[in-house]
Amino acid sequence: MQPSEAVRVVIVGGSVGGLTAAHELRAVGAEAAVYERSAGRMEARGAGIVMQPEVEALLVRLGMSARAVSVDLWERQQLHLHGRATRYEAPQLMTAWDTLYQALRESLTGVCYRLDSVLRRVRVEGSDVTAEFADGYTTQGHFLVGADGIGSATRRLLDPAARPSYAGYVAWRGLEPESALPSDLLELLTGRFTFFGSDGLQMLCYLVPGPDGELTQGFRRVNWVWYMNVPERDLRRLLASRSGKPYTTFLPPGEMLPETAAELAATADASLPPQFAQLVRCSDVFMQPVFDLAPHRMVADHAALIGDAAGTVRPHTASGTSKAFADAAGLAAALGGWTPGQDLPTGRLADWERERLLHLVALSRAGIDLANRSSLGTADSRRFFVSA
Ligand SMILES: Cc1cc2nc3c(=O)[nH]c(=O)nc-3n(C[C@H](O)[C@H](O)[C@H](O)COP(=O)(O)OP(=O)(O)OC[C@H]3O[C@@H](n4cnc5c(N)ncnc54)[C@H](O)[C@@H]3O)c2cc1C
Numbered sequence: 001m002q003p004s005e006a007v008r009v010v011i012v013g014g015s016v017g018g019l020t021a022a023h024e025l026r027a028v029g030a031e032a033a034v035y036e037r038s039a040g041r042m043e044a045r046g047a048g049i050v051m052q053p054e055v056e057a058l059l060v061r062l063g064m065s066a067r068a069v070s071v072d073l074w075e076r077q078q079l080h081l082h083g084r085a086t087r088y089e090a091p092q093l094m095t096a097w098d099t100l101y102q103a104l105r106e107s108l109t110g111v112c113y114r115l116d117s118v119l120r121r122v123r124v125e126g127s128d129v130t131a132e133f134a135d136g137y138t139t140q141g142h143f144l145v146g147a148d149g150i151g152s153a154t155r156r157l158l159d160p161a162a163r164p165s166y167a168g169y170v171a172w173r174g175l176e177p178e179s180a181l182p183s184d185l186l187e188l189l190t191g192r193f194t195f196f197g198s199d200g201l202q203m204l205c206y207l208v209p210g211p212d213g214e215l216t217q218g219f220r221r222v223n224w225v226w227y228m229n230v231p232e233r234d235l236r237r238l239l240a241s242r243s244g245k246p247y248t249t250f251l252p253p254g255e256m257l258p259e260t261a262a263e264l265a266a267t268a269d270a271s272l273p274p275q276f277a278q279l280v281r282c283s284d285v286f287m288q289p290v291f292d293l294a295p296h297r298m299v300a301d302h303a304a305l306i307g308d309a310a311g312t313v314r315p316h317t318a319s320g321t322s323k324a325f326a327d328a329a330g331l332a333a334a335l336g337g338w339t340p341g342q343d344l345p346t347g348r349l350a351d352w353e354r355e356r357l358l359h360l361v362a363l364s365r366a367g368i369d370l371a372n373r374s375s376l377g378t379a380d381s382r383r384f385f386v387s388a
Contacts, residue, residue, distance in 0.1 A: 004339040006031045010131050010141040012119045013037070013148035016097065017307030017324035019104035020058060021145050022111050024332035027061075033141070034108075035117035035133065037148070047175040048208045048223030049100060051093035052322035054329070062107045069103050070095045071207045071220055072191070079196040079273040085188075092193060096175075096208035096223065100321070103213070119153045122303065127340060129302045142340045144303040145331065147324070150291055151249055152309035158300040164249075164291035164312065166235065168377035169200075171290060171315065172226040172264060174283030175253075178207065179218055185278055189222060196273055200229040200382030202374045203276050224279055225315070226272075227290070227376050229383040235289055238385060251287040261285065267384055290314060290377070292368075295360040299353045302344065304331055311360045314367025316374070323363060327356055 007030040011018045014036030022032040049055075056066040070093035077085040105113070118134035122144060129144045146154025150164055178186055188194070195204040205224035209215055230238065239247045241255040256264075268280040295311035298304055307324030334348040368377075375381035 004341065007143060007335065007338055007340055008033070008141040009143045009145060009335075010035065010129060010139055011145045011147055012131065012154050013146065013152075013307075013309065014113055014115075015147065015149065015307075016100055016104065016321055017149075017309070017328060018145070018147035019101070019108060020325050021147055021306060021328040021331065022108055023058065023062065023104065024328045025145075025335065026108075026111065028332045028336035030143075030332070030335065033112035033114070033139065035114050035119065035131065035139070037116075037118045039116040047097060047173055048206060048225070049095050049097055049321050050318035051095050052319060052325075054322040054325040055095075055100065058325055058329070059103065062103070064103055064107075066093055066095075068215075069099050069209065069213060071209055071215060073193050073206060075192045077192045077194050079194060079275060081198070081273055085194075087192070090193065094193075094206050094208050094223075096221070097321075098211065099209045099213045119148065122154065122157050124302050127302070127344075142302065143335065143344075145328075146303065146305040146309045147307050147328075149308045150293060150312055152305065154303070155305055155309050158303060158305070159297055162293065162296050164293040166232050167290040167292050167314065167371070168232070169227050169229045169290055169371070170235070170238065171288045172228065172280075173286050173288065174222070174224045174279065175208075175286075176222050176283050177210070178220050178222055181222060181282055182278070185275055185282075186222070188275055189279075194276075196276055197374050198271065199375050200384065201271060202227045202376060203272060205276070205279065222279070224276075224283070226268075226276075226280065227315075227371075227374070228267075228385075229376060229378075229381055230289075230385045231383055231387075234385050234387050237387065238287065239289075249289065249291070253284045253286045256285055256287070263385065271384075292364070295357050295364065297353070298327075298356060299349050304349065304353075306331060310356070311364065313360070313363040314371050316370035317363055317367045319363060323360065326359070330356060 009032045011034045014034045025032040073092045076090040077087040121132040123130040203226040208223045210219040268277040293312045306327035334352040
């Protein structure tokens with residue numbers, strides 16, 4: 001008897017969701033290949049990531065521990081505009097997008113990972129899926145996974161009606177070497193999840209591994225996020241870049257206009273505790289507007305969406321990454337045992353979609369509740385960067 005042909009899966013998007021899908025699909029005997037839009041070094045979109053059980057479970061299966069890729073925290077502290085910080089014990093592990101990316105990529109030996117591959121078209125003919133890329137390259141498989149994030153080209157092809165909508169606030173972010181910070185500020189932030197909130201804004205900060213996964217003192221990075229209500233009509237101005245490149249969902253480090261940086265520093269001095277204002281002034285700030293993408297569908301003929309491509313959750317749940325991991329694990333389980341000569345396991349895929357959409361809806365609601373409680377994205381709260 002001929003051994004059955006392995007299922008070939010084309011994965012579009014090579015960030016944490018796409019890499020996890022490749023690992024999970026390989027574990028069930030599929031042949032996965034990953035196609036990533038970036039031409040060279042991947043832009044770190046999410047900087048700090050709170051370690052969650054789904055991520056830990058995959059790392060353990062790949063022979064790593066969560067601790068080996070994380071910085072340990074022992075306390076939470078709330079800063080106040082004037083006065084001393086309030087502290088309480090809260091142990092937690094913090095990692096970073098690029099640390100996870102490296103861990104997942106290095107352990108994916110023998111799997112095709114093609115850069116500079118911008119998906120343009122998907123064709124399904126019989127049981128074959130063909131993906132066409134902007135450089136003219138095409139590839140064929142039996143199934144396609146769209147792990148191409150919030151601006152997903154795969155989703156636009158499968159479900160043209162779905163569109164992300166602006167949530168009413170942005171995240172200014174920083175990711176600085178700890179060695180670049182004044183020693184008293186670093187001492188205050190080390191080992192702690194530090195936060196501050198007031199009308200229309202919230203800021204948080206914690207240490208994460210260094211750019212090459214370093215965990216030793218002196219080589220880690222300080223990660224911070226400052227959420228702030230900003231009117232939609234002012235987004236364009238804030239996303240304007242030094243290089244003149246058009247950005248819509250992410251303004252990378254080094255691209256902020258000097259006038260935006262000056263306005264941000266002045267806002268920091270006027271509305272943050274002095275330690276956080278100092279941190280903003282020390283940083284090469286980058287920015288992500290926060291978007292909602294209502295969950296709609298995740299499965300189409302011979303294709304599925306996972307991670308942010310399927311639907312986003314507000315960052316306050318700290319679970320965008322772990323959701324992508326669990327989407328990938330469940331999808332691989334649904335496709336496990338399927339061989340190309342057989343009909344698609346549509347029943348198992350439908351069960352997977354139902355379960356993941358329920359989870360996504362619950363997470364989305366929880367994220368919106370958390371944002372509302374912090375007056376983020378709410379109509380009656382304070383807004384910043386309002387142009388005349
Ligand atoms: C401010 C903020 C803070 C966050 N904080 C956290 C946190 O603390 N913890 C957490 O778990 N999550 C956090 N998240 C969410 C997290 O960043 C995402 O949920 C997670 O990165 C999703 O991974 P993904 O692989 O689905 O998508 P992405 O990481 O967006 O990756 C999509 C990939 O697809 C590629 N791509 C796009 N289009 C194409 C195309 N046409 N062809 C080929 N490739 C393409 C992109 O280049 C990219 O590499 C945060 C998000 C924001 C906005």
